[in-house]
Structure formats: structure tokens, C-alpha cells
Amino acid sequence: MSAEPKGEEIQTTIQQIRVMIAKLQAQTEDVVSDMCDNYCRHPREIKDEDLLNDICEQCPLNKLM
Numbered sequence: 001m002s003a004e005p006k007g008e009e010i011q012t013t014i015q016q017i018r019v020m021i022a023k024l025q026a027q028t029e030d031v032v033s034d035m036c037d038n039y040c041r042h043p044r045e046i047k048d049e050d051l052l053n054d055i056c057e058q059c060p061l062n063k064l065m
Helices: 007-038 049-058 060-064
Strands: none
Touching: 007 060, 049 060
């Protein structure tokens, strides 16, 4: 049988998971930002910020955030 992980090992693992999650969140934000800035047509076509925000709120990429 394998030994049960110790509290310190568990805390280290939890911290590693938190770091990985933070990295994934940052990468997701980068991808969404890149898509919005370089591929989405709406920011180029719509100058009304309120209307643009309404459209952006409907964007499926926001579900990633």
C-alpha cells in the first residue's frame, strides 16, 4: 500500500494546481484578447461603445472567461 500524503505535500500540490490554473486563465485571456483585437469585425465597424459592449457580452468567447 502507498503511504497517505502528508499535509505539507497536499499543500504543495494545491499550490501547484493554483499556479497552473492561474497560467491557464492568463493564456485564455490572451487568446480572447487576441481574437477580439485581431479577428473580430465589430470593434472596427461599431464606434458606439455601449452597442459594442452589448455585442461583446453576447460573444461566445466570453464564456471562456
